Amino acid sequence: MTAPIPLGRPGAFGRSRFRPASRPVAPVAPRIRSVANGRAPLFAPSGHPLAEPAISAALARRAEEIDRAFAAIEPVLVTLAPRQFEPGFAERAAAEIASVLGVGVEPARLEATWNRPLDMVALQASLVLRTFARLVERTAARPPAVEEGEPVAEVVRRFGFHGVDVSTCADGRLGGLLDHVLRVPPAIVVARKSFAGAMFDVEEAIARFERVELGRWREGRPNPASEPTRYLKLGVYHFSSLDPQHEGCAAHGSDERRAAAALLARLHDFAEAVARRHGEATRPAILLVGVDTDTDSIRVHVPDPAGEIDLDRYLSSAELHAATRELSREAAKEEIRRRVAASIGVAPDDPATEGMRWFCGYLLKNNIAQVEAVLARFGGPYPDRGHEERLVVVGDPIDDVQLRNLAFQAQMRSIEEGEGDLAVGIRILGERLAPAGLAVPILVLRTFEGGLPGAADRAAERAQLMRRAVERRFSGTGSAPRILVEAAIRAAEGGSLRFLSRDVVRANGCSCAQREGIG
Ligand SMILES: [Zn+2]
Known part of the structure; x- marks a missing residue:
């Protein structure tokens, strides 16, 4: 409860390759079930006060469903390949693909002759794309985000933000950023785009900002322009706590400081550009977050009362996960609030920074549930440290x-x-x-x-x-x-x-x- 505030201390960024002195890799508790027979178990509740067992279980089920869908492709092709010259093969194959994989392929594309056999490699790749498309159609299966009473979008507005625009890296390891890592509902995300190294295009981001503001002026959506809320631009870089030299952001040479600094500079450019074009009153809020792709834990670089972000000043959810493990749920949330305020040297009831502090705490609390879910599923960090995109x-x-x-x-x-x-x-x-x-x-x-x-x-x-x-x-x-x-x-x-x-x-x-x- 009274543990020292786990901030990246001044200077720690460079010396320790961006890691606080005590390595924030989430500790492995003995109660965690381990991977058995090469197959990861679904989420097992472990008792962390901020775990969200129902949501984590839904996310794990969804992950299994996605894995199963792709795993079904190869066995179908193995049975089809030797039969391709049989009479009536194309129709039968199309029907089999539809029944087993649930995707449609026109029979004409499955016609083979001795001198023009099926291109199985192309067919496999095409089925990967169509399986992905089928999963996209099942949007209803997207698990719910964490909500406590009031809808999150309303709470976020109450704390001063009418929309969150997320820019992150194209790296597939961030593919679960919204649902799994940050656990924010789609309702608050007005834009989300990925670029190598999270290097978003400032002009395009301004256009998105203007589109949202136009909606507020013309239609009062998501809230009227007369309400004093702000547009929040969230920049997400990534790093690897286990293999920082090789498994970090490829676009920045796996150098986490470079990745964070470049993204912060771009966030500044965006905020400054909006302020110059539309006036100081419209200046968007900016926030920098780092994701450890080995554990899904995050670093939140809490802006100070002047809105300034420091690369060396952040709160780590991995450390907060450990620090709040023995507390009650309410005490754990209170501890997060206390540490967020302390990180920027303000009182926990400081009105000027309240909205941003709340949002930072919200992200950290949500993410602790994800840190817990990864631990519960794999008994430690992700077994696949690197790229496995399909x-x-x-x-x-x-x-x-x-x-x-x-x-x-x-x-x-x-x-x-x-x-x-x-x-x-x-x-x-x-x-x-x-x-x-x-x-x-x-x-x-x-x-x-x-x-x-x-x-x-x-x-x-x-x-x-x-x-x-x-x-x-x-x-x-x-x-x-x-x-x-x-x-x-x-x-x-x-x-x-x-x-x-x-x-x-x-x-x-x-x-x-x-x-x-x-x-
Ligand atoms: Zn990257």
Whole structure:
């Protein structure tokens, strides 16, 4: 209860490679069940006062469901491959794929002859993309966020923020950031985009800010512009506590200080740009958070009363997890509040910093439940320290399937803009998939506003353009890994993905005459 405040002390950042002196890797309690027979158990309640057993169990069930869906692909292909020349194979195979995997493949794409056998590698990659799309459709399965009485969106507004815009790294290990790591409900997230190294585009972020503010002025959504709330820009970098030199952020050379400093500079640029364009009163609040991809614990760099963020000043949820383990739930929450206030040298009832302190405490409390869930599931840090992503998503973001290491998400408006991000993703997945004889599945996704006339067609055109650009840039060059690219569109409001056929491309004038696998 009276333990010293676990702040990264001044200077500790550089000397200890960003770690507080006492290593904040979450301690492993003996009561945790261990991994048995290579299969991780679902969440087992362990008694931490801030554990959220129901939510953690729902998240674990969802994770298992996702793993099972992808694991089912290979056995289907193993049974189909030797039968491909049998009469009537294409229809039967399509039916089997639909019944076992729940995804549709046109029979025409499964027709094989002795001199043109099925491209099983392309089919496998395509089924990975379609399985991902099927999981996206099941948005109802997304587990609930932590709520205590009042809806979180209302509490967040009461504490002074009308929307949270999250920018993070494209690294797939952050794929569960919203549901698992931060456990924030979609209702408070007005934007979420990933870029290699979390290096978001300031101009694009300003446009998103303006869109939200326009909604407040014109429609009073999410709250009227007359209410004195602020836009909160949350920047999330990542690091590896177990292998900081190799498993940190690839875009920043696995250097956590560099990753944090670059993101903080960009957050400052964004806030300053908004203030210059729209006046000081509109200046967004900014917050910097680091995620340890080995344990899912976070560092919250609590801004001081002037809003300043210090790379060396942060609260670690791993330390708070240990410090609050023996307390009651209320006492644990109180201890978090006390430490957040102490970290910036203000009283726990300081009115000027109340909103931001509450938000920091909210993130830390939520995340302690995730730290506990990872411990309970694996008996320690994640067994897969590095990259295990199954696909790359290019273009627009897709957040409906929240799971660590599911997809490398490289968001961009054009390949020219995001070529570097995409190259990182293809390299990372290729290093694992190519030796196994597999192709890197790439989903080009463009979203459109459902209510706008012609928007779906325009999105389809953009998606096809981007697909062709990805293929031109990354297909068949020397030792590069093989890729399979498919394009899809989706309404921004949600719903299913619509895959675009390559025939449409040909009709629009693509001169590509070769047989294009099973695309
Ligand atoms: Zn990264």
